[in-house]
Amino acid sequence: MKIVKILFLGLFLSLSLNAKVVTTTSTKLSTGEGSGLTREEAINNAIIEAMSKMNGVNINSLKKSNTQVFTDGLNSKIKDHYSEQISKATKGRADTYEINSVEQDQSGKFIANVTIYKTTTTKKYQVPGLSADSRRSITVFDSTPDPMKRGIGAALQQKIISDLLESRKFNVLDRDSQGYYEMEKALIKSGNAASDEIYKLKNVLATDYILLFSISGLDGKQKTSNLTGKTKAEVEVVVDYRVLLFATRQIKFSNTLSMKVNLKDNTLSTNEAALEQIASRVSGDILNAIYPLKVASVENNEVVFSQTLNQGDIYECFSLGKVIKDAYTKETTGAVETKTGSIEITRTSPKLSYAKITEGSVKVGDVCRPLSNGGSGNGYTIGRDANYKIEEGGGVNLGF
Structure with missing residues (x-):
């Protein structure tokens, strides 16, 4: 009993260790270049261009709605609201930015190059056990x-x-x-x-x-x-x-x-x-x-299958040849089958079944099918009228 408890505990621990929430962090970056009459305007225009590349933001509408030009009698100045509006316009799709360079040309215009970063953290529950994708x-x-x-x-x-x-x-x-x-x-x-x-x-x-x-x-x-x-x-x-x-x-x-x-x-x-x-x-x-049941292995004249079958069942095995297509629909209807032998299931385990070869020579990859009218009495006939009644305890009296 103690050994059984230890085995169950080990199984529980192995399953629970695989059940967890996996956290994944990824960072996207995008580089943009912009110009302006002020250093801040050039930087903001560069940020907007980089954001446009990353998320497809409409930069023209952002510029028109957030740029104002006024004069103090000596020089024309641009007052911008880009910094506070970028986050709103991009719905928070950028976390931070880095200024790579800011230069001023001979005409006095500033040219800026920036890189923006967006870090995303996602969580996903990792289902314990084998992945369901293969089945x-x-x-x-x-x-x-x-x-x-x-x-x-x-x-x-x-x-x-x-x-x-x-x-x-x-x-x-x-x-x-x-x-x-x-x-x-x-x-x-x-x-x-x-x-x-x-x-x-x-x-x-x-x-x-x-x-x-x-x-x-x-x-x-x-x-x-x-x-x-x-x-x-x-x-x-x-x-x-x-x-x-x-x-x-x-x-x-x-x-x-x-x-x-x-x-x-x-x-x-x-x-x-x-x-x-x-x-x-x-x-x-x-x-x-x-x-269709396929032979997984042949060891010492014993056929092995990767699933549990009924002991005593008899199967016929076939090798698959040329693929046949329907003459009208052009759909694949199957492959030409050549009988390679017969087998009988002799022993089983929770995950494997073993069979002896009773006729012919069976090889790995052969398709095996149960005999339609084997000793189990499996057939396809017309049903009869019911002859039973339900007992008080939930049991079923089948008429005898």
């Missing part, structure tokens, strides 16, 4: 219309989310906990939190894909063996699902899964196991559609 974002929604099935839908949603997270291919976004986020935002804005905590706001990711699924059929049966007299429970669940591209609202993928799962009994834990199997098939289908 696509997806949001999972249960759109089951039948309120009697929503309890199962919520459990299935959670398991699909877990599977997508374990694949390490997506940023899986949450849209079901809005109230908790609002409480945290209120705390940050309340004045009780440190001032830099405000930078944690306005960092929410928008989704790339929306996964909608709906439980359209649910049926349970009991079968008794004539030989052994043992009774076996079986449930069939029909799930419709589609993947939408948020930016364009295009349907990028759509399918219907009808899957039969054997149950040992009708307890909640058994139903949980069944839902895990169903979620695995749905999430696996989505992953294969968006991120």
Whole structure:
């Protein structure tokens, strides 16, 4: 137990050390030249020219509105208000200036050269963990219309989310906990939190894909063996699902899964196991559609994948050849595939899966696809009428 506590503490510290507000300071500079009958006028004109180069300020309108000429009977003098008006005209976009040189020509006119500086300090919250930029974002929604099935839908949603997270291919976004986020935002804005905590706001990711699924059929049966007299429970669940591209609202993928799962009994834990199997098939289908499974490494006749797969699943692997385009739309429809072999998943870890080669010769970069009608009973058929009821404790009686 002590070792476990130390490991959790180490993980917490490593994550917290990466969560911080990063301060960045940058300085812009611009050089300008100006002339005038007085030294101050020449300097101010040089400042205005430099500012114009930096920010596009209209210097002509500034000159006309802030220069007055008057005479004392002997000499003409220019009274200017540039210094106090520059900050207003440029909206504080310059901090300071440096006079490089001021010279007076033979006619008595002053020529000045100046450099202006603008220093900007920005702060940004650095999100802990790996950057989200390398992964696509997806949001999972249960759109089951039948309120009697929503309890199962919520459990299935959670398991699909877990599977997508374990694949390490997506940023899986949450849209079901809005109230908790609002409480945290209120705390940050309340004045009780440190001032830099405000930078944690306005960092929410928008989704790339929306996964909608709906439980359209649910049926349970009991079968008794004539030989052994043992009774076996079986449930069939029909799930419709589609993947939408948020930016364009295009349907990028759509399918219907009808899957039969054997149950040992009708307890909640058994139903949980069944839902895990169903979620695995749905999430696996989505992953294969968006991120076709590729061989990451081959070591000692063992194939390695960089994600968690189901032990015992069988895949066919293919090498990719010439790219094929549609004759009408000119869009790429895929590449010519040549089968290189078959594999069977033998062991898994939280981030890797290993498989033995059962046929052929598989190499790094080959695309592998699960057999559509493997031993798991994964198929695509017409759903049946529902045959279940919700029990008082929140459990589901699947009709047996």
